[in-house]
Amino acid sequence: MSSRIQTALHHYFGFTELRPGQQAVMQHLLDGHSATAVFPTGGGKSLCYQLPALLLPGVTLVVSPLIALMKDQIDALTARGISACRLDSSLTADEYRKVVQQLKSGELRLLYVAPERFNNERFRAMLKPIQIALFAVDEAHCISEWGHNFRPDYLKLAGFARQFGAERILALTATATPAVLEDICRLFEIKPDCAVSTGFYRPNLNIETTVVEASERDRVLLEAISRNPPGPVIVYVTLQKTAEAVAQRLADAGLPARAYHAGLKDDIRGEVQEWFMRASHAIVVATIAFGMGVDKANIRAVYHYNLPKSLENYSQEIGRAGRDGAPSVCQMLVCPDDLNVLENFVYGDTPDKAALYGLIDELFAQEPSFDVSLYTLSARHDIRPLVLRTLLTYLELAGYLEGGTPFYADYKFKPLQSSAEILSRFKGEHRNFLAALFRHAVKGRIWFSIDPTEAAVALQTTRDRIVQALEWLGEQQLLEVKVAGIRHRFQRMRQPDTTEALASELYQRLIKREDAEIHRLQQILDLVTLDGCQSNALAQHFGEQREAPCGHCSWCRRGSSELPPRRAQTISDTFWQEVSAVRQEQTEILMQPRLLSRFLCGITSPRLSRSKLTRHPLFGSLENVSFMTVLSQAQKSI
Structure with a gap:
């Protein structure tokens, strides 16, 4: 050193x-x-x-x-x-x-x-x-x-x-x-x-995969927690409501358990995390929102009540156990029916072809230099914000667009001194410029509003000068400055041969990503049924080669496991009649098969949220049914 x-x-x-x-x-x-x-x-x-x-x-x-x-x-x-x-x-x-x-x-x-x-x-x-x-x-x-x-x-x-x-x-x-x-x-x-x-294999982590029926999962979890020595424990689940329900069942059994998920208020999440960090025996039942940055060395067990999303997620989550080097349990309760909800999240990200075609048409109908609100684009074309940003990134990487510096369309400021006091600090042209800037701002009850681009034209100056002036006045504590209405600048570098061909190409790229995510879920099941050392297979996934079996995974202790088939999924005619009635009420929105499938599987989208259909009793009514099964039924019913 x-x-x-x-x-x-x-x-x-x-x-x-x-x-x-x-x-x-x-x-x-x-x-x-x-x-x-x-x-x-x-x-x-x-x-x-x-x-x-x-x-x-x-x-x-x-x-x-x-x-x-x-x-x-x-x-x-x-x-x-x-x-x-x-x-x-x-x-x-x-x-x-x-x-x-x-x-x-x-x-x-x-x-x-x-x-x-x-x-x-x-x-x-x-x-x-x-x-x-x-x-x-x-x-x-x-x-x-x-x-x-x-x-x-x-x-x-x-x-x-x-x-x-x-x-x-x-x-x-x-x-x-x-x-x-x-x-x-x-x-x-x-x-x-x-x-x-430095490698991924951890000799103190005992990897267990236990195949269970959904109806037996709570009992198996309780028995596992009771069988192992007391200590800090994380139980990972997929859905927020599952976190609440499982935490309550563990608490009812006399265990110190609390739920943690993104749906809780910030102060409650902070309180749960601090409680867990202080306690010598505490159980947090959490979605993947919990654990990032949690540096607690003596976590004795990590249970996966639901299947993890990928081997990468699984490795990261079990890696929070046993950082002190002491033996720790990493047990996955394997229920193939969990795949429905996980697959639904994957399929729900892919927009309708029509939505994608509409987006590309709009982007390439713009002037060579343009700016857009991603929030507005997302809502107008019903494409989730992260998916929209991914699509725009694809267009940049392919040389169709070049992104510029995003900017805020709306600035607000609240004077912390009177205008006269602020202006008295300046002389000549600087004073005249600031006086004109203040006059151009629109006064509300407390805050002044100003559009820097509009103001630049009116004052015959540059937008940068106006933004820098407001920032400087804010740093000097003469104004309190707030910004809103972010817009993203783009320069069109080349025009596609046809917008239809480009939209089709992007759609196929999203389908390829969809397939990759579904494959990641299959890799979890492959690890469970592997006829070989699971610890070594997990290490190999990350490029680490190990020869000798670990001796402390499920396969090393009792051999390979078999998975029961997923339950056959059917949607009754009576239920679909109810869906058809709602569809007639919401013809403009729910006539698209993929959007209807999102609605029934409980997957939000900008359009569903804006129309408040996420509050409808049928929203999420088929969350435990495969998305592709629902989509097939929706396509048949057109």
């Missing part, structure tokens, strides 16, 4: 030794190279950027989708005397100003942001003069289109890192298959010999 790393490690973090892989990653960064860290959950990825941030001149920009992780890490760093902050929508105006001041003054060592923050023109303008010593990207597998959690915003991060002159990049993930790791290194321009992977 180099003396610089050794000194900082002991001084700031109180450690004398590094975990496997950390030394190699840090040394690559300190030598001026970009690097990748592929460590298992709990393997110490965050130290790989936290420590170099203290040794490199400039700020370390940490991009992470996990707000809870940001908060926890910042609290821990601040307690050690390290200057670290985050920028997100939860900050007050005063908190935002303080972060900006620390960044501009050079006082800040680490700044945490979500990938979506780069859509903010204020943020991008603020970064331009800043020295970014290290651009760290957490959950880097999201950059790969064929990864298990693709996020289109991630595809643009490599470009942003170059645009802002980042001196080196660190890509971090716990779940990269060899193909995804190759994508990460290619897109972030990381040399293969700077990709450090």
Whole structure:
């Protein structure tokens, strides 16, 4: 270990030794190279950027989708005397100003942001003069289109890192298959010999797969929890209502159990997480919303009440058990009927062909330079926001469109001093400009509203000058500034031969992604029925080769398992008559087979939400029936 790393490690973090892989990653960064860290959950990825941030001149920009992780890490760093902050929508105006001041003054060592923050023109303008010593990207597998959690915003991060002159990049993930790791290194321009992977096999995790009937699942879970030694436990479920129901059943049995899911208020989720972190014996029944950034070393068991979505999700979730190295249980209760709900989520993302055709027609009917509201596009064409962003990213990558800096159409400001007091600080042209700007703003009861583009035309200046003036006045605490109405700029680079052909090509690409997600679900079942060591198979999925059986998975203890067939699914004529009646009432919306199928399977869409059909008694009435079965019935009934 180099003396610089050794000194900082002991001084700031109180450690004398590094975990496997950390030394190699840090040394690559300190030598001026970009690097990748592929460590298992709990393997110490965050130290790989936290420590170099203290040794490199400039700020370390940490991009992470996990707000809870940001908060926890910042609290821990601040307690050690390290200057670290985050920028997100939860900050007050005063908190935002303080972060900006620390960044501009050079006082800040680490700044945490979500990938979506780069859509903010204020943020991008603020970064331009800043020295970014290290651009760290957490959950880097999201950059790969064929990864298990693709996020289109991630595809643009490599470009942003170059645009802002980042001196080196660190890509971090716990779940990269060899193909995804190759994508990460290619897109972030990381040399293969700077990709450090420490392996996925954990000898203290006892992997169990137990085939159960749905009616027996609660009993099996209770018996498993009672049989194992007391300790912190996570039970993963698919649906929010399942989390509530299972937590209640465990509590009724005298166990300390609470539910956690995205549908709870922020303060309740925070309370549950803090309770779990403090307790020596606590059970959280949660959707996948729980666990990201939860650093609790002594979790003794992770149960999957419902099937996980993929081997990547499964590996990440069981990786939260036994970080202290002590034996821990990872038990999956396998019920093939769970596939219906999981498949429905996958199929529900794919828009109707007609919706996709309408979107492409609209985009290529625009002027060569145009801007759009993604919210409006999503609602008008009934395409989920994440799917819409993915489609636009595809169009950019294929060279049809080029995205520009997003901007806010609406600015509001509240003077913190009188206009006369503010103007008295300026002379000449600056004073005249601000006076004209204030006169152009429309006064409400408390806030003034202004459209910077419109104001720029009226004042014969540039939009950038108006935005910069408002930002500066906000930083000086002369105004409180709010923004809204984000719009995305695009430049059309080339026209497709036909919009129909392009829409068809994009539709087939979405179907290909749909097939890939369904295949991931099948990989879970293949692991359950595997005639071989399950621990080794899981490690091999992530590129780690092991020869000797682990001795502590279900196959090693009792051999392979068989799955019962999924239950035959039928929809009664009586029920479909009821559906037909509702369809006649909502002809404009529910006549499309895929949208009707979403409605019956309980899958939201912009159009269903806007029409308030998600509150209808029949919404979700077939959530336990295969989406493709419902779609087939809907197509026959046209």
